[in-house]
Amino acid sequence: MKVTLGLLQHACSASPADNLKKTLALTEQAAKKGAKIICTQELFRSQYFCQSEDHENFKLAESIPGPSTVAFQKLAKKYKVVIVASLFEKRASGLYHNTAVIIDADGALLGIYRKMHIPDDPLFYEKFYFTPGDTGFRAWQTKYGKIGVLICWDQWYPEGARLTALQGAEILFYPTAIGWHPKEKAEYGPNQHGAWEISHRGHAVANGCYVAAINRIGTEKPIGGDGLEFWGQSFVAGTSGQILAKASVDQEEILLVPVDLDKVDVTRTHWPFLRDRRIDAYGDLTKRFID
Numbered sequence: 001m002k003v004t005l006g007l008l009q010h011a012c013s014a015s016p017a018d019n020l021k022k023t024l025a026l027t028e029q030a031a032k033k034g035a036k037i038i039c040t041q042e043l044f045r046s047q048y049f050c051q052s053e054d055h056e057n058f059k060l061a062e063s064i065p066g067p068s069t070v071a072f073q074k075l076a077k078k079y080k081v082v083i084v085a086s087l088f089e090k091r092a093s094g095l096y097h098n099t100a101v102i103i104d105a106d107g108a109l110l111g112i113y114r115k116m117h118i119p120d121d122p123l124f125y126e127k128f129y130f131t132p133g134d135t136g137f138r139a140w141q142t143k144y145g146k147i148g149v150l151i152c153w154d155q156w157y158p159e160g161a162r163l164t165a166l167q168g169a170e171i172l173f174y175p176t177a178i179g180w181h182p183k184e185k186a187e188y189g190p191n192q193h194g195a196w197e198i199s200h201r202g203h204a205v206a207n208g209c210y211v212a213a214i215n216r217i218g219t220e221k222p223i224g225g226d227g228l229e230f231w232g233q234s235f236v237a238g239t240s241g242q243i244l245a246k247a248s249v250d251q252e253e254i255l256l257v258p259v260d261l262d263k264v265d266v267t268r269t270h271w272p273f274l275r276d277r278r279i280d281a282y283g284d285l286t287k288r289f290i291d
Contacts, residue, residue, distance in 0.1 A: 003144045006035025007255040009234045011218035031079035039084040042175040053128040061090035077107030082142040086175035098130045105143040115151040139167035165207035176215045179230035201241035208267035211237040239267035
């Protein structure tokens with residue numbers, strides 16, 4: 001089965017309403033151009049607010065289902081497309097998640113994925129905002145294939161990709177907001193970006209599936225800070241880890257990538273990593289550290 005993926009890469013303004021309007025418009029454009037599974041970048045409704053710890057930013061959160069979910073459901077039903085949208089979820093007072101909604105081509109909300117791994121690094125102070133996910137790793141059968149969704153920091157953990165693939169996921173989507181600290185870019189930038197790309201490609205190889213990473217562009221500066229320079233370069237990796245298509249560093253793009261899901265079965269049969277796993281020997285993976 002052949003299906004076209006649509007990855008939405010763009011900059012974000014300070015206006016959540018404008019960002020939602022833009023992302024809905026890009027989604028509609030992608031659908032009109034033939035995309036059947038469309039994915040937003042991480043937390044597209046706002047600039048990346050986790051650069052600081054500020055209680056005012058909790059006002060950016062919304063319920064799920066909520067206004068954004070409903071708007072995407074309408075588009076999914078109208079154009080018969082699958083949509084993955086990344087939202088800042090207010091689950092209850094004092095309880096917030098970094099969440100993706102998965103909407104099928106009939107507009108039905110198939111489910112949600114809550115980001116499992118939460119970073120806490122300079123300018124990535126996500127632990128202040130997000131409770132670690134409790135949905136576990138999941139895969140959803142959509143009209144156009146079985147997909148899994150993980151979010152940004154999850155990309156560094158092979159366990160999440162593997163557990164999602166073991167449920168039959170043919171494509172792993174990673175909505176992302178990742179960039180350079182401007183003062184570090186010259187020294188560390190190439191290695192940082194290279195590691196990000198290699199990690200995703202490794203997930204594709206190890207699990208014999210497609211991997212789609214969707215990142216934002218632009219430099220976003222909090223008051224009094226150097227900000228982050230998001231490196232764009234959203235891409236799709238094939239079942240052998242090869243890069244099928246990649247967006248630019250600094251341009252708004254709808255990256256349309258046709259993939260053949262039949263190649264997942266072929267790859268997994270010829271490179272039978274799932275067959276040869278020694279599940280009897282992996283018990284220590286559930287330990288924090290092995291003495």
